[in-house]
Amino acid sequence: MNTNLFRPTRLLPRLLLPLFLLTIAPSAWSQPAQPPRVRLIATGGTISNRTGGRLTADDLVKSIPDLARYAKPEFEQFSNVSSSALTLVQWLQLARRINEAFQQDRDLAGIVVTSGTDTLEETAYFLDLTVRDPRPVVVVGSMRNPSTLGYEGAANLLEGFRVAAEPEARGKGVLVVLNDEINAAREVTKTDALRLQTFQSRSYGLLGVVDADRVVFYRQSLKRHTAASEFDVSKIAELPRVDIVMVYQGAPGDIITSAVEHGARGIVVAGAGAGATSGSEPQALNDAASKGIFIVTSTRTGSGRIAARRAPAQVPPPSTAAGDATAQARGRAATYIAAEDLAPVKARILLMLALAQTKDPVEVQRMFTQY
16 A cells, blocks of 8 residues: 555645635636627628628628627628729728727727728728728628629628637738638739639738638738828828829820829829830820829839839929929929839829828838838
């Protein structure tokens, strides 16, 4: 017989262990951790466009299978229109609403926003620049409507909620989640008019995936966004007009002239190759730049970086008649901005926000470098 088992020094820990376990709060034994709260803000889009009437935010939440396992859902209806019907004023209102929701509710884990896919990448990038909180904002949509066989909206919504509830999604900017894939709002683009795998980040690749067992991230965007953004929509009453002009063989410059005459404060050029123009566009662009219109050079190719050839100079002060030609040349150089690797539609968004707060070309080029 092992008499050590009966020694008091051996027996005491065995007696104390049950007493210690009883001191632990009963909730730690009987109740699992509460899932994080995630709010759906519905704006409409194909994901809601059921034949005979659009699905509401309430309808969308009720359609999501097994949602309570991952998140405690809340919802609100911001709008219920196609993505192309959202106005710039509504963009500002949506960003303000998301910022307000985060400010008023510190325990909210994240927000899911529904959008039509046609302009989803634009709405997502605008929010990436204007939501000033590190908590995740996840934009989702669907390529098929609720009345179509194979409707994937409920699956995309579930994955959007899962990503918004995921602590690792914090600080990664606005995310676009469709088709089991996570992409950065800045980099993603719609690449196919019909296919489910339409949203891609091309040479950059996915940020992560949503699998059955867990949400997995592989990388993150290093550009400024969300909590690090300087763009405060609470101080922006209206976004300035910025137009996009496509370059093609023999393109007329009068389209550019007309845009300026109708109030454009900036022109984004979707250039051929690394930014080449054609036809009478060069003269029209120079004329616009001499009037202080900002010209942003991007590429129509779908990828690639347009680098600034030199730091832009400040717009020169009024000069004597003898120096007018030189002053105009300096003025044109001052307002030419390189889009870096931003797609034309996203360069337009950044330029609108930049011009809403500065006319300094040095500052505008800095923004294109940092964002």
